[in-house]
Amino acid sequence: MGLSVLLLSGGVMGATAGTATASTGDGTLTVEVLRDFFGTGVINTTMDVPQRGMKVEVSDPDGHRVSGTTDATGKVVVSKSTELTGGQYRVDVTIPAPYDKYLQAAPASTAENHFDSFTTFVNVSDGKDDSVITGVWNPADYALPDTRYFVPIQNTADSQDTRALVAFGTDKRGTCPDQAACPTALNTQDQVGTTFALAYDKYRKRLFQGEFARRYTPYGPDGGDAIYITPTDGGSAPTLFAKVPGAAVTPHDASNMIKDAGFTNAPGKESIGGLALSEDGSTLYAMNLRTRSLVSFDATKTTASAPKATVRIPDPGCALPTDWRPFALSTHDNKLYVGGVCSAESTQKREDLKAVVYTYDGEEFDTVLTQPLTGERGTVYGGATGVDQANHWNPWNTSLLTWDKFKISGSNTLVNPQPELATLAFARDGSMILGFRDRFMDVVSGGGLDPRPGNDTPQNGMSGGDISMACANPEGGYSWEGTGNCPNHAKPETDGGQSTGVVEYFPGDYVRNRANPEQIQGVHNEASQGAVAYIPQQQWVVSTQMDPTDNYGTGGTGYYNVETGQGPGNNHSANAYQFVASTDNGFGKAGGLGDIAYEAANAPIQIGNRVWFDGDHNGIQDPEGANEVPLPDATINLLDADGKQVATTKTDAAGEYYFGGVGAAYELKPGAKYTVEFDVCTADTSKVPTQPSADELRFTLARAGDNRAHDSNVTPPKTGQLCDGQAPVTAPDKAGEVDHTIDAGVYIPKEEPPTTEPPTTPEPTTEPPTHEPPASVPPNKPGPQTGGDGGSLANTGTSGLLTVISLSALLAGTGAAFAYLTRKRRARQH
Numbered sequence: 027m028g029l030s031v032l033l034l035s036g037g038v039m040g041a042t043a044g045t046a047t048a049s050t051g052d053g054t055l056t057v058e059v060l061r062d063f064f065g066t067g068v069i070n071t072t073m074d075v076p077q078r079g080m081k082v083e084v085s086d087p088d089g090h091r092v093s094g095t096t097d098a099t100g101k102v103v104v105s106k107s108t109e110l111t112g113g114q115y116r117v118d119v120t121i122p123a124p125y126d127k128y129l130q131a132a133p134a135s136t137a138e139n140h141f142d143s144f145t146t147f148v149n150v151s152d153g154k155d156d157s158v159i160t161g162v163w164n165p166a167d168y169a170l171p172d173t174r175y176f177v178p179i180q181n182t183a184d185s186q187d188t189r190a191l192v193a194f195g196t197d198k199r200g201t202c203p204d205q206a207a208c209p210t211a212l213n214t215q216d217q218v219g220t221t222f223a224l225a226y227d228k229y230r231k232r233l234f235q236g237e238f239a240r241r242y243t244p245y246g247p248d249g250g251d252a253i254y255i256t257p258t259d260g261g262s263a264p265t266l267f268a269k270v271p272g273a274a275v276t277p278h279d280a281s282n283m284i285k286d287a288g289f290t291n292a293p294g295k296e297s298i299g300g301l302a303l304s305e306d307g308s309t310l311y312a313m314n315l316r317t318r319s320l321v322s323f324d325a326t327k328t329t330a331s332a333p334k335a336t337v338r339i340p341d342p343g344c345a346l347p348t349d350w351r352p353f354a355l356s357t358h359d360n361k362l363y364v365g366g367v368c369s370a371e372s373t374q375k376r377e378d379l380k381a382v383v384y385t386y387d388g389e390e391f392d393t394v395l396t397q398p399l400t401g402e403r404g405t406v407y408g409g410a411t412g413v414d415q416a417n418h419w420n421p422w423n424t425s426l427l428t429w430d431k432f433k434i435s436g437s438n439t440l441v442n443p444q445p446e447l448a449t450l451a452f453a454r455d456g457s458m459i460l461g462f463r464d465r466f467m468d469v470v471s472g473g474g475l476d477p478r479p480g481n482d483t484p485q486n487g488m489s490g491g492d493i494s495m496a497c498a499n500p501e502g503g504y505s506w507e508g509t510g511n512c513p514n515h516a517k518p519e520t521d522g523g524q525s526t527g528v529v530e531y532f533p534g535d536y537v538r539n540r541a542n543p544e545q546i547q548g549v550h551n552e553a554s555q556g557a558v559a560y561i562p563q564q565q566w567v568v569s570t571q572m573d574p575t576d577n578y579g580t581g582g583t584g585y586y587n588v589e590t591g592q593g594p595g596n597n598h599s600a601n602a603y604q605f606v607a608s609t610d611n612g613f614g615k616a617g618g619l620g621d622i623a624y625e626a627a628n629a630p631i632q633i634g635n636r637v638w639f640d641g642d643h644n645g646i647q648d649p650e651g652a653n654e655v656p657l658p659d660a661t662i663n664l665l666d667a668d669g670k671q672v673a674t675t676k677t678d679a680a681g682e683y684y685f686g687g688v689g690a691a692y693e694l695k696p697g698a699k700y701t702v703e704f705d706v707c708t709a710d711t712s713k714v715p716t717q718p719s720a721d722e723l724r725f726t727l728a729r730a731g732d733n734r735a736h737d738s739n740v741t742p743p744k745t746g747q748l749c750d751g752q753a754p755v756t757a758p759d760k761a762g763e764v765d766h767t768i769d770a771g772v773y774i775p776k777e778e779p780p781t782t783e784p785p786t787t788p789e790p791t792t793e794p795p796t797h798e799p800p801a802s803v804p805p806n807k808p809g810p811q812t813g814g815d816g817g818s819l820a821n822t823g824t825s826g827l828l829t830v831i832s833l834s835a836l837l838a839g840t841g842a843a844f845a846y847l848t849r850k851r852r853a854r855q856h
């Protein structure tokens with residue numbers, strides 16, 4: 027019997043030397059690692075995604091091992107060969123660098139369809155197939171089901187709307203207040219002025235909110251370089267957190283804000299762009315739009331008097347360095363992403379427009395995406411069909427000399443989309459969702475006055491932002507929508523009747539004709555407005571949206587299916603929420619919303635996981651066999667630091683138990699001291715050799731070897747009920763951490779004292795000490811401890827053969843109970 031590892035792609039197989047034997051009996055072992063987003067310990071077949079790069083090690087009872095690395099399908103498939111013998115193996119999953127910087131073991135469970143722990147026992151003997159599915163997660167992805175979105179509202183200087191930041195449930199759809207409740211206001215225009223960026227701090231339940239340069243609407247009381255914090259419970263007013271030095275120099279025309287002529291060229295070039303909080307909550311990053319710098323602050327206090335660091339963001343090779351306009355900041359998988367555009371302002375050539383995304387690791391900026399912004403887009407305004415500037419991105423331009431060219435058909439409707447890469451979000455598979463804001467809408471308005479001297483005509487802008495997709499490639503890097511394996515979902519019947527040359531992953535970004543909803547042609551295409559957010563537990567991406575529910579001159583949020591790209595244009599009652607009415611007198615079709623943040627949460631922690639019969643009494647969880655079996659029905663109690671029982675459970679058929687995780691009856695307190703009580707007196711011993719009474723079980727050697735996932739944690743009690751032991755535990759102290767190393771092994775002591783003491787301090791090795799083939803040992807008399815390193819001892823094919831023979835003999839003699847002991851697998855959906 028033997029196995030080897032077959033990798034579906036990539037990676038290198040490593041194997042310790044094993045003596046080859048004729049391979050006859052093993053089935054196929056499939057080890058699959060999924061990235062989990064829920065923390066319930068249960069597999070979500072539609073949401074969890076394959077995780078490549080995870081290390082898988084499979085060991086046999088003699089310490090022979092094979093290892094592999096999960097491929098793009100998240101799998102390592104082990105089929106027959108010559109490396110391993112016995113058919114029953116231990117599978118250990120580990121997370122290597124660089125993945126260990128953001129991924130960790132996900133909670134497991136004993137429920138149906140559960141994730142296995144990182145150490146799992148399998149049986150592929152006699153041609154049986156077996157599988158392990160384990161989960162990894164980044165707890166930074168965690169959000170509660172009843173989470174909220176937060177969105178800044180921007181209002182013209184003469185607006186009646188006082189709201190500057192609102193909060194609402196992620197399930198809100200329809201038009202407020204007629205069809206749905208309106209959002210809760212968390213702060214007001216008077217308190218914070220005009221803002222765009224948000225960063226939610228789950229550690230302190232507050233929002234960072236950055237000032238924003240927009241014509242016709244004033245900065246807040248602390249100026250254009252201010253970052254405010256607002257508690258999200260709505261109970262208290264915003265306070266000034268920090269200033270971004272040198273971010274804002276151009277003043278608004280306070281005496282004539284409805285014209286604000288001197289501010290015409292400031293938007294996109296001054297004040298604050300994106301904000302992002304590091305996943306550990308320690309550092310707030312802010313984009314200084316004026317100096318093109320990344321400014322970082324200590325985020326742990328209520329104020330930061332000065333930045334910790336200021337780093338200039340390198341020009342990615344724009345036509346001129348001054349054309350480089352970084353804006354977006356986002357953290358994902360413990361990396362900072364920085365997005366911006368080459369504005370083509372110096373050349374006024376569309377071919378110089380491009381979007382660029384860097385990652386920043388604290389030292390270097392690495393380019394991860396460069397994308398020309400030259401392609402045809404949907405027509406922003408139905409009244410401008412065929413007008414080149416209305417169905418393309420345009421070079422940044424605010425020149426008063428050519429101001430009239432921004433008009434459509436000589437009217438006072440201005441359309442000239444100028445790209446600003448304002449926000450980034452990440453799908454579950456790592457694909458990057460890009461939110462483009464139309465910078466020109468921060469220059470014009472809804473009803474503001476022509477900026478030229480002596481011309482006070484009210485003008486109306488129509489926004490043409492975008493929501494775009496850069497799909498993560500399995501082998502790394504990204505493919506832009508419509509290239510490689512990244513779909514183009516645009517079809518005239520689902521994209522608002524755009525020209526067939528328009529490529530879109532998210533074709534639902536259009537506004538239907540309200541008077542004639544069945545008309546294919548939308549009245550506005552590219553109606554998303556530049557803020558995107560994605561909660562990994564949900565199926566939709568949220569975006570700020572023009573006329574989300576088809577009411578003209580309004581604002582709100584649109585919801586896009588992350589797989590199909592369907593959005594508000596396709597079904598506005600299901601995919602949109604309007605909360606800025608045209609009567610709120612804001613920016614109308616120019617868009618009056620900032621960023622979108624959501625209320626992430628600190629993920630629950632978990633401990634576990636296994637009680638087993640340690641037939642060889644070596645203190646190590648060896649591969650299962652007749653003499654090394656899991657112990658179901660042991661009673662496991664969780665006691666708090668005062669000794670009070672706070673939770674209880676029983677081990678399942680695999681001998682596993684868990685406390686904590688999402689949805690658990692008792693939520694563990696991070697860093698708190700607990701005791702896990704292992705009452706094995708209740709255990710089901712029917713699979714233990716000779717089926718002893720459970721109260722005869724005694725705890726095996728504690729803390730043997732150097733791998734805590736494989737040892738027993740219980741110091742055998744000397745008094746009281748000797749089948750009831752305890753292990754002290756300090757709960758993991760970081761949100762979402764799991765500790766699955768709290769185990770208990772038991773054995774049946776020999777009737778006579780052993781002639782040699784079992785080693786109490788075995789060799790520090792992760793390899794289990796070699797021992798007699800389990801099945802050949804008399805069931806209730808563990809073989810003598812040989813100790814030492816399994817690899818150094820001869821383990822010949824003959825012993826494997828003997829095992830088979832012994833098993834057969836055992837089968838013939840005593841029935842299937844010993845030899846066919848198999849870990850019970852749960853029904854699973856694949």
Ligand SMILES: [Ca+2]
Pocket residue numbers: 492493530532535552
């Ligand atoms: Ca689009």
Ligand SMILES: [Ca+2]
Pocket residue numbers: 404521522524530532533534535536551552553
């Ligand atoms: Ca479109």
Ligand SMILES: [Ca+2]
Pocket residue numbers: 640641642643644645646647648654
């Ligand atoms: Ca053992």
Ligand SMILES: [Ca+2]
Pocket residue numbers: 734735736737738739767768769
């Ligand atoms: Ca342990």
